[in-house]
Every structure is written in structure tokens, then in C-alpha cells.
Amino acid sequence: MTHRAALLAIALTFSLSAGAADVGDIEAGKAKSVVCQACHGADGNGIGDPQYPLLAGQYADYLAKALHDYKSGARDNAIMKGFASTLSDQDMLDLAAFFSGQTTKLRDLQGIH
Numbered sequence: 001m002t003h004r005a006a007l008l009a010i011a012l013t014f015s016l017s018a019g020a021a022d023v024g025d026i027e028a029g030k031a032k033s034v035v036c037q038a039c040h041g042a043d044g045n046g047i048g049d050p051q052y053p054l055l056a057g058q059y060a061d062y063l064a065k066a067l068h069d070y071k072s073g074a075r076d077n078a079i080m081k082g083f084a085s086t087l088s089d090q091d092m093l094d095l096a097a098f099f100s101g102q103t104t105k106l107r108d109l110q111g112i113h
Contacts, residue, residue: 057104
């Protein structure tokens with residue numbers, strides 16, 4: 001193996017292992033989602049009140065970032081800041097994995113999801 005190939009193999013190994021650490025556990029997320037259900041519904045499709053965003057089917061990285069932003073204050077919502085402030089990074093990844101894997105009722109302006 002050439003020096004360049006060895007360096008590439010090492011870099012690939014580190015990038016794969018780093019990415020694996022950023023994966024949420026769907027079952028853990030489901031268990032942790034109980035507190036979210038009052039506003040976002042059991043599956044993230046809401047409770048019929050349009051003031052609460054639908055979470056089901058959203059991108060996991062978007063959901064995790066939103067939770068981080070609520071926790072840091074980058075997103076300003078007192079209720080969500082209170083909930084997010086108790087979450088670890090892994091909690092956020094788990095919740096994001098669960099809600100992103102749910103069948104969405106989101107629709108665009110043409111009614112397509």
C-alpha cells in the first residue's frame with residue numbers, strides 16, 4: 001500500500017466513525033418523545049392546533065439543529081428553550097431520528113408531501 005493510499009484509508013476510517021457517533025436511536029427517541037406529544041402529537045403530526053409545528057418526516061439534521069438552537073437561544077421560544085435545555089446532544093439525535101422516521105402529513109401548497 002502506498003503512503004497516499006494508507007493516509008486515505010485512515011481518513012476514511014475516521015470520517016466513518018465520526019459520522020456513526022452522530023446517529024440517533026429511533027427507539028430511544030420514541031421513549032423520549034412522550035413529553036413532546038402534548039403539542040406535537042404521538043407521531044409528530046400535531047394535535048390539530050396550527051401553532052405547533054409538525055415534526056413527522058422532517059429531516060433529522062434539521063430537527064436536531066432546531067433543538068440545539070432552542071437550547072442555545074439562537075431560536076427564541078421560551079417553551080421550547082425550557083424543554084431543549086434539559087436535552088443532551090444524544091437526546092436531540094434520538095428525538096430527531098424518531099420524528100424524522102414517522103410518516104408525515106406535511107403538504108406543500110399543491111397538497112403534495
